[in-house]
Amino acid sequence: IAKRLDIPVSKVRKVRKVTQEPISLETPIGQEEDSHLGDFIEDRGAVSPADAVININLKEMTEQVLNTLTPREERIIKMRFGLEDGTEHTLEEVGQNFGVTRERIRQIEAKALRKLRHPGRNRPLRAFLDGTGRN
Known part of the structure; x- marks a missing residue:
């Protein structure tokens, strides 16, 4: 042709x-x-069942670790890192929400992050992320 x-x-x-x-x-x-x-036909956009279970477990472990903070610290961390609605909020936005300055929010966030770095608090999450599954 x-x-x-x-x-x-x-x-x-x-x-x-x-x-x-x-x-x-x-x-x-x-x-x-x-x-x-x-x-x-594979739907490449779909989450595999195994990944869905991992995501659920990760969320549960994260919640468990965040629950070791005070309610105020937990809410600030969730807002700053977008763990509630997927939107990361600025220090200014979080400060307005709590009626305090952005500097005070920064201080509370820093204290909460120090707490979360402590091995006693983050052990369940660390074990999960390491793949050992031990608490």
Whole structure:
């Protein structure tokens, strides 16, 4: 076809690809036709069940460690690092929320982070992240 039309073979291949008949993802597959083509196509955007369980466990462990702080410290850490709504808030925003200065929020945050670094407090999370599963 390429010779006859005097065009490159690559162009003919492109045109042939475009003109192929589409196949529905609902096309039955197998002898009993109880499966569909779409059942065998991986959704790369979906979270695997194993990853979903890991994410849930990580969230639970993080909550457990954050619960060792005072309620005020916990809320400040959650706001600063976006652990509540996915939005990281500035010192100024958190300060306005609590009715204190951004410097006071910085001090409370620093104290809370020091507490969280203590091995006694972060052991469950550290064990989880290390993959040992030991508490």
